[in-house]
Amino acid sequence: MGLVWGIDRGPRDPDHEGGPVSRATLADVARLAGVSPSTVSLTFSGSGPVSAATRERVLTAAAELGYSGPDPLARSLRRGTSGVVGVITGGELAAHFRDPVAIRTLDGIADTLGAHDLGMLLIRVNNGGEGVDLATRAAMDAAIFLRSVDGADEILQALTRRGTPVVLMESALPGAASVTMTDEEGMAELGARVLALGHTRIAVVTLPWGRERRRGLRHGLDAAADAATYRFTRDRMTGLARAGVRPTAVYETCGSLVEEGFEAAKALLDVPPNERPTAIIALSDLLAAGVVLAARELGLSIPLDLSVTGFDGVDLPWLAPDVIDSVEQPVARKGQLAGEMAVAMMRGEPPASVELGVWPRAGTTLGPVPESRSSAEAG
Amino acid sequence: MGLVWGIDRGPRDPDHEGGPVSRATLADVARLAGVSPSTVSLTFSGSGPVSAATRERVLTAAAELGYSGPDPLARSLRRGTSGVVGVITGGELAAHFRDPVAIRTLDGIADTLGAHDLGMLLIRVNNGGEGVDLATRAAMDAAIFLRSVDGADEILQALTRRGTPVVLMESALPGAASVTMTDEEGMAELGARVLALGHTRIAVVTLPWGRERRRGLRHGLDAAADAATYRFTRDRMTGLARAGVRPTAVYETCGSLVEEGFEAAKALLDVPPNERPTAIIALSDLLAAGVVLAARELGLSIPLDLSVTGFDGVDLPWLAPDVIDSVEQPVARKGQLAGEMAVAMMRGEPPASVELGVWPRAGTTLGPVPESRSSAEAG
DNA sequence: TTGTAAGCGTTATCAG
DNA sequence: CTGATAACGCTTACAA
Numbered sequence: 001m002g003l004v005w006g007i008d009r010g011p012r013d014p015d016h017e018g019g020p021v022s023r024a025t026l027a028d029v030a031r032l033a034g035v036s037p038s039t040v041s042l043t044f045s046g047s048g049p050v051s052a053a054t055r056e057r058v059l060t061a062a063a064e065l066g067y068s069g070p071d072p073l074a075r076s077l078r079r080g081t082s083g084v085v086g087v088i089t090g091g092e093l094a095a096h097f098r099d100p101v102a103i104r105t106l107d108g109i110a111d112t113l114g115a116h117d118l119g120m121l122l123i124r125v126n127n128g129g130e131g132v133d134l135a136t137r138a139a140m141d142a143a144i145f146l147r148s149v150d151g152a153d154e155i156l157q158a159l160t161r162r163g164t165p166v167v168l169m170e171s172a173l174p175g176a177a178s179v180t181m182t183d184e185e186g187m188a189e190l191g192a193r194v195l196a197l198g199h200t201r202i203a204v205v206t207l208p209w210g211r212e213r214r215r216g217l218r219h220g221l222d223a224a225a226d227a228a229t230y231r232f233t234r235d236r237m238t239g240l241a242r243a244g245v246r247p248t249a250v251y252e253t254c255g256s257l258v259e260e261g262f263e264a265a266k267a268l269l270d271v272p273p274n275e276r277p278t279a280i281i282a283l284s285d286l287l288a289a290g291v292v293l294a295a296r297e298l299g300l301s302i303p304l305d306l307s308v309t310g311f312d313g314v315d316l317p318w319l320a321p322d323v324i325d326s327v328e329q330p331v332a333r334k335g336q337l338a339g340e341m342a343v344a345m346m347r348g349e350p351p352a353s354v355e356l357g358v359w360p361r362a363g364t365t366l367g368p369v370p371e372s373r374s375s376a377e378a379g
Numbered sequence: 380m381g382l383v384w385g386i387d388r389g390p391r392d393p394d395h396e397g398g399p400v401s402r403a404t405l406a407d408v409a410r411l412a413g414v415s416p417s418t419v420s421l422t423f424s425g426s427g428p429v430s431a432a433t434r435e436r437v438l439t440a441a442a443e444l445g446y447s448g449p450d451p452l453a454r455s456l457r458r459g460t461s462g463v464v465g466v467i468t469g470g471e472l473a474a475h476f477r478d479p480v481a482i483r484t485l486d487g488i489a490d491t492l493g494a495h496d497l498g499m500l501l502i503r504v505n506n507g508g509e510g511v512d513l514a515t516r517a518a519m520d521a522a523i524f525l526r527s528v529d530g531a532d533e534i535l536q537a538l539t540r541r542g543t544p545v546v547l548m549e550s551a552l553p554g555a556a557s558v559t560m561t562d563e564e565g566m567a568e569l570g571a572r573v574l575a576l577g578h579t580r581i582a583v584v585t586l587p588w589g590r591e592r593r594r595g596l597r598h599g600l601d602a603a604a605d606a607a608t609y610r611f612t613r614d615r616m617t618g619l620a621r622a623g624v625r626p627t628a629v630y631e632t633c634g635s636l637v638e639e640g641f642e643a644a645k646a647l648l649d650v651p652p653n654e655r656p657t658a659i660i661a662l663s664d665l666l667a668a669g670v671v672l673a674a675r676e677l678g679l680s681i682p683l684d685l686s687v688t689g690f691d692g693v694d695l696p697w698l699a700p701d702v703i704d705s706v707e708q709p710v711a712r713k714g715q716l717a718g719e720m721a722v723a724m725m726r727g728e729p730p731a732s733v734e735l736g737v738w739p740r741a742g743t744t745l746g747p748v749p750e751s752r753s754s755a756e757a758g
Numbered sequence: 759t760t761g762t763a764a765g766c767g768t769t770a771t772c773a774g
Numbered sequence: 775c776t777g778a779t780a781a782c783g784c785t786t787a788c789a790a
Contacts, residue, residue, distance in 0.1 A: 026767065078768040
């Protein structure tokens with residue numbers, strides 16, 4: 001092939017003299033089939049009128065040369081699209097895919113992208129800045145930001161300047177689409193339910209407040225809501241405060257894990273009986289499950305001795321017979337929606353913002369509510 | 380800019396006359412900075428010698444034009460690489476990301492790819508063939524197949540012809556790298572431990588045998604091992620048979636889920652006490668956990684009334700105080716290894732095949748072994 | 759240290 | 775229905 005000086009693309013078996021040094025291209029197929037490159041292109045894309053005979057000849061030539069369709073890279077450049085949507089994750093998710101909520105969100109995104117025949121480019125950005133480079137250099141037709149990503153600003157800016165549509169989850173920014181949830185309202189409603197039961201000694205087990213992880217007792221809920229930089233944590237604590245919950249103890253954990261909830265409960269319940277909380281509000285279901293397990297171990301009956309609530313609406317079959325009283329989040333829907341927004345923007349539609357509602361879900365760990373107070377009053 | 384007839388790339392705000400219709404390119408930056416395109420390229424790639432003054436001028440021009448680095452598509456075409464590794468998943472994983480083993484594998488892959496600044500393109504191929512097209516058309520420098528993928532052959536062929544390196548997990552093929560695990564041996568060892576305890580009435584709770592999902596009792600283990608088309612299922616059952624386990628009952632489930640194990644155990648244990656199995660071997664930890672929960676509910680003491688074993692070595696803190704006797708798999712390592720293989724092949728190294736060992740892990744659900752028999756005799 | 763030039767492998771347009 | 779042509783936006787060997 002007319003290669004005079006060649007391009008260095010690493011070792012390609014140079015002393016192999018019979019076979020082609022580089023892969024067959026569309027032009028090679030055209031030559032062998034005795035047609036023009038455009039005809040070959042049309043044959044493979046299926047988008048143009050090609051006579052059966054010609055198509056046959058092209059396909060034969062392709063098979064002979066071991067040509068398996070247009071090169072994705074060249075096609076992408078020419079068409080200006082890559083067929084790939086970037087999903088950029090940070091924080092916890094970067095280290096482990098373990099959070100069931102994140103997993104379900106990803107699943108929702110994958111649903112939508114799969115249905116549109118789009119690839120999902122997963123980019124983990126960790127605190128060290130690994131991934132930022134990739135996120136700004138990778139080819140993608142749109143990007144979805146999952147949770148708060150630490151190097152987000154830089155990435156966001158690069159993408160925006162390049163005109164790549166961006167969908168933000170759990171945060172909003174002009175120019176970008178966003179999907180958020182009414183965590184605060186949902187938690188306020190759940191808090192109201194707890195208060196309606198007449199509990200006075202209420203403890204709260206929280207998610208991490210910010211990037212640095214510290215485990216232990218904290219003082220006051222309002223201060224906590226202010227101090228927390230993580231949106232989930234802040235919104236949910238604010239919701240509790242708004243509902244009028246004044247906890248006797250607040251315990252910060254290092255993450256949404258069963259073990260963390262277990263430890264927190266052990267600490268909170270290891271006090272004289274008359275000081276012991278009668279209700280523990282956990283900011284996630286996994287934490288709540290840990291609380292339930294700790295209570296079981298201490299011989300406390302749920303919900304008679306202790307009411308427990310969570311957040312997320314995750315399915316925990318192994319906690320049977322208990323089912324956490326929680327706040328249901330349409331997480332998969334959220335992911336699908338984010339995917340749909342990305343697709344819409346790729347088509348040129350303007351960015352939209354959607355807020356999905358969350359709602360309390362009755363379980364077995366809260367106990368019966370004496371008086372029905374379903375709608376929480378704001379204020 | 381010199382666009383006369385233009386290319387239709389969808390709506391781009393055509394009546395906006397002041398601003399640039401298309402994004403600024405490297406050439407535009409060069410023109411504004413008064414340097415040649417190659418200089419701009421060198422400036423951004425950082426790979427060539429550029430004087431501080433020139434670099435400054437280029438960066439200023441870029442900022443002015445809102446240019447944020449070379450277009451990924453063009454760069455990819457020119458360099459011949461995309462910086463992306465495809466991870467192709469099928470079967471169960473396609474529908475849900477829920478399997479903890481798969482998740483840990485993905486995590487391992489992500490570790491390695493992240494460290495090499497490579498993107499991870501997740502492609503789900505479902506039974507309907509969705510994703511096959513994408514897998515053959517997407518740009519990737521290497522591909523990793525997770526588990527058995529239904530349309531795999533077609534994808535594999537296309538990738539191979541294109542010269543894309545392929546890493547197979549849990550299967551092997553000439554020309555492709557592969558990483559597998561010694562499931563059969565591991566299970567044989569675990570089976571030997573069960574037999575060493577003197578159990579005679581042993582039941583087995585299996586993973587799905589093949590694509591079609593049927594739940595219920597089956598007859599015989601050898602027949603089962605033959606009938607199973609899913610590799611995990613087949614290998615583990617073969618291992619049991621090899622160890623000499625002759626189960627009194629075999630129960631097929633629809634998936635590795637706690638609920639499935641629970642149901643299976645209920646069915647297996649709902650017989651007259653003198654026919655009841657004294658040991659249940661589950662082919663996954665999640666299934667085993669379901670068995671433990673069912674046994675608890677029936678008031679059976681573990682391991683006194685019933686020995687239980689699993690497979691995978693997954694952490695299940697919520698099952699405390701019980702810890703499943705299981706077979707530990709270095710799953711994350713497996714993922715990392717697959718990533719490393721992909722990277723190596725991208726560098727031109729020949730495909731390698733690695734088999735990772737698995738080993739029994741002692742828990743609390745099997746009971747003490749009277750006589751130590753650590754090495755299983757084959758045959 | 760910087761500029762020149764030759765593509766990378768396609769596809770969209772338009773003419774035949 | 776098919777062919778010629780002109781990009782897509784960038785990188786790199788080599789010359790200056």
